[in-house]
Amino acid sequence: xxxxxxxxxxxxxxxxxxxxxxxxxxxxxxxxxxxxxxxxxxxxxxxxxxxxxxxxxxxxxxxxxxxxxxxxxxxxxxxxxxxxxxxxxxxxxxxxxxxxxxxxxxxxxxxxxxxxxxxxxxxxxxxxxxxxxxxxxxxxxxxxxxxxxxxxxxxxxxxxxxxxxxxxxxxxxxxxxxxxxxxxxxxxxxxxxxxxxxxxxxxxxxxxxxxxxxxxxxxxxxxxxxxxxxxxxxxxxxxxxxxxxxxxxxxxxxxxx
Numbered sequence: 364x365x366x367x368x369x370x371x372x373x374x375x376x377x378x379x380x381x382x383x384x385x386x387x388x389x390x391x392x393x394x395x396x397x398x399x400x401x402x403x404x405x406x407x408x409x410x411x412x413x414x415x416x417x418x419x420x421x422x423x424x425x426x427x428x429x430x431x432x433x434x435x436x437x438x439x440x441x442x443x444x445x446x447x448x449x450x451x452x453x454x455x456x457x458x459x460x461x462x463x464x465x466x467x468x469x470x471x472x473x474x475x476x477x478x479x480x481x482x483x484x485x486x487x488x489x490x491x492x493x494x495x496x497x498x499x500x501x502x503x504x505x506x507x508x509x510x511x512x513x514x515x516x517x518x519x520x521x522x523x524x525x526x527x528x529x530x531x532x533x534x535x536x537x538x539x540x541x542x543x544x545x546x547x548x549x550x551x552x553x554x555x556x557x558x559x560x561x562x563x564x565x566x567x568x569x570x571x572x573x574x575x576x577x578x579x580x581x582x583x584x585x586x587x588x589x590x591x592x593x594x595x596x597x598x599x600x601x602x603x604x605x606x607x608x609x610x611x612x613x614x615x616x617x618x619x620x
Contacts, residue, residue, distance in 0.1 A: 373484055373485065373502075376433075376477055377485050377487070377498070379427070379430075380453075380475045380485070380487045381496060381498060383424055383427035383487075384475055384489040385496060386423065387423045387489065388494065391416065391464075391491055392491070394419065394420075395491075395492075399415055399419070400414065401414065401415040402415065402416075402461070405531070409531075410531040412461045413461070414458065414461050414465055416457075416464065417438070417458050418457070420473060421438075421439045421455065421457040424455050425437070425443060425455075428455075428475075433449060433477075434451075435453040435455060436452060436454045436455070436608070437454075437455040437456070437583065438455065438457065438581065438583045438584075439457060450479055450480045451478070451479055453478075454478055454582060454583050455475055455476075455583060456472075456583040457473060458471055458491075459471060459559045459560060459562070459583075459584050460472060460557075460561070460562060462558060463559055468558060469557060469558055469559070470490055470493070470557070470559060470562045471490075471491050471559050472489060472497075472561045473489040473491070474487070474488050474561045474586065474587035475488075476586030476589075478586060481601075483500060483586065484501075485499065485594075486590030486591050488561055488588070490562075490565075495507055495508050498591070499512075499594030499595060500590040500591070500594045501590070501594055502594075504594050505569075507565075512569040512591075513570055513595050514567060514568060514570050514592070514597040514616035515570035515572075517616065517618065517619065518618045518620070519620070520550045520552075520574075520620065521550070521551070522552050523552055523553075523573035523574055524551065524553045524555060524572045525548060525550075525555070525575070526556070526575040527548065527555075527556060527563070527575065527577055528556050528577050529556070530580045530584075530609075532604075532606050532609060533578055534605075540578065544578065551574070555572065559584075560575070560584040563577075563588070564585060564588025564589060564614055567588075567592050567616065568594070568595040573619060574614070574615040575588075575612070576612065576613045576614075577611075579604040579605055579606060579609045580604070580609065581606075585612055589601075592614045596616070597614060597615060597616050598614070598615060598616075598617040599612060599614035599615070600612070600613050
């Protein structure tokens with residue numbers, strides 16, 4: 364939670380983040396229209412797509428947010444700056460769901476989160492291709508185009524919808540991990556893999572899904588969505604993953620056992 368002394372500053376930062384997301388979102392629409400879809404697979408994590416558009420959007424976001432003077436962590440460039448005078452930090456994912464964007468499969472998002480230490484303050488997401496702006500946090504509530512959203516009321520896993528995924532860093536050769544992954548899914552009524560962690564978390568935040576869980580997902584994939592789940596009445600649990608900046612995450616409506 365943010366201190367009362369930080370409230371005015373955080374509202375200003377939220378306005379800047381929303382403006383940055385909209386500016387970057389318009390550029391993303393242009394890139395799609397121009398056919399700027401050049402991409403390749405990461406040479407190390409060969410299930411991870413890297414696109415020209417990711418780098419273009421990252422540069423734009425960094426330019427838009429640099430006036431805040433806050434440190435940033437981004438998918439494409441890692442730690443972009445450091446500032447020992449604050450524990451606030453922007454966490455950026457220029458395009459979460461790059462493969463969705465490149466191939467035209469479902470939604471992707473431009474995701475901006477502000478964290479205070481390890482806790483989310485707010486998240487902002489520009490949704491592509493709908494053009495909607497989603498935002499929220501534990502002290503703000505959560506909204507899509509300024510309409511408030513709320514988590515579901517489902518209480519039983521056997522009646523619940525789970526969103527999940529198989530991240531690029533998930534070790535498919537590890538039988539124990541596979542068994543945990545499959546065992547988790549079998550508890551739920553329905554399973555959905557959407558291809559963008561931020562979008563999955565948004566579904567939890569707005570009540571169209573009840574839970575999201577993923578193993579070794581990167582913090583920039585989930586940071587904005589976690590803030591929105593908190594803002595709409597949900598809860599989450601994080602634990603360190605096997606890689607730098609990766610996390611094991613479970614986020615839910617706060618009502619599931």
